[in-house]
Amino acid sequence: EYAIEARDLTYAYEDGTLALDGVNLNARRGKVTGILGGNGAGKSTLFLNLNGVLRPKRGTVLVDGAPVRYDKKGLMDLRRRVGIVFQDPDDQLFSADVYRDISFGPVNLGLGAEEVRRRVAWAMERTGVTALRDKPTHALSYGQKKRVAIAGVLAMEPQVVILDEPTAGLDPQGVGEIMRLITELRDGLGITFLIATHDMDIVPLYCDRAYLLSGGKVTGEGTVEELLTQP
Ligand code: ADP
Numbered sequence: 001e002y003a004i005e006a007r008d009l010t011y012a013y014e015d016g017t018l019a020l021d022g023v024n025l026n027a028r029r030g031k032v033t034g035i036l037g038g039n040g041a042g043k044s045t046l047f048l049n050l051n052g053v054l055r056p057k058r059g060t061v062l063v064d065g066a067p068v069r070y071d072k073k074g075l076m077d078l079r080r081r082v083g084i085v086f087q088d089p090d091d092q093l094f095s096a097d098v099y100r101d102i103s104f105g106p107v108n109l110g111l112g113a114e115e116v117r118r119r120v121a122w123a124m125e126r127t128g129v130t131a132l133r134d135k136p137t138h139a140l141s142y143g144q145k146k147r148v149a150i151a152g153v154l155a156m157e158p159q160v161v162i163l164d165e166p167t168a169g170l171d172p173q174g175v176g177e178i179m180r181l182i183t184e185l186r187d188g189l190g191i192t193f194l195i196a197t198h199d200m201d202i203v204p205l206y207c208d209r210a211y212l213l214s215g216g217k218v219t220g221e222g223t224v225e226e227l228l229t230q231p
């Protein structure tokens with residue numbers, strides 16, 4: 001039922017900052033789950049624990065009901081299944097051009113050339129960046145970079161896609177395009193989305209359920225109607 005779950009997830013940085021403190025949450029398969037919280041709430045730390053970049057000090061991450069294994073194979077598998085789109089696309093675009101950027105993940109998976117081409121063509125098509133395929137990524141607009149970053153994650157054919165502030169810095173049309181894409185991927189392919197956002201306009205429209213995160217703890221959860229009526 002749940003594509004990804006955190007149970008009692010606890011993480012402290014080297015300097016002792018307790019960034020996550022006993023977090024319990026789940027993202028239902030094929031739904032969009034919102035993570036709401038201000039700066040420093042723990043959203044980025046949560047996401048890095050969910051895709052294995054950080055290893056919990058206590059607690060468990062489960063993908064498709066199975067606890068993550070922190071050996072090499074387990075982590076490879078996790079990163080294939082759980083993709084992250086960072087808030088700033090410059091943090092994840094580093095190849096010379098759009099095509100090479102989107103193909104980086106599939107190539108790294110060791111897929112054959114034909115399969116890589118198929119996946120990249122599909123991901124470019126879905127995100128509307130096909131015409132940009134030979135452009136250097138640094139020459140793209142912010143909104144275009146954002147879509148290329150999403151395409152790179154989609155080309156991995158993940159089950160779960162985590163997006164950190166997907167609408168930040170976009171004009172209303174760009175927001176509409178990104179959120180429409182997410183809805184299509186949810187409904188058409190059953191991809192599970194976790195979205196961190198400050199944007200209270202998109203939460204009721206697009207999130208099936210949401211969690212409030214504050215000081216590394218879950219301080220509220222429920223449907224959007226429930227959250228809006230909580231004190
Ligand atoms: P809780 O025990 O936290 O109150 P449950 O997991 O029992 O919540 O789920 C309550 C209802 O909400 C059920 O219908 C469940 O399928 C649904 N639900 C739970 N988590 C999510 C989610 N992340 N996205 C969408 N629906 C969810």
Ligand code: ADP
Pocket residue numbers: 013014015017018019037038039040041042043044045046
């Ligand atoms: P958010 O993404 O919600 O803004 P973060 O997960 O980035 O929250 O931060 C949670 C807490 O962890 C904050 O107190 C932040 O200052 C702290 N923190 C984040 N990264 C580090 C780090 N590398 N070293 C020490 N503390 C950190």
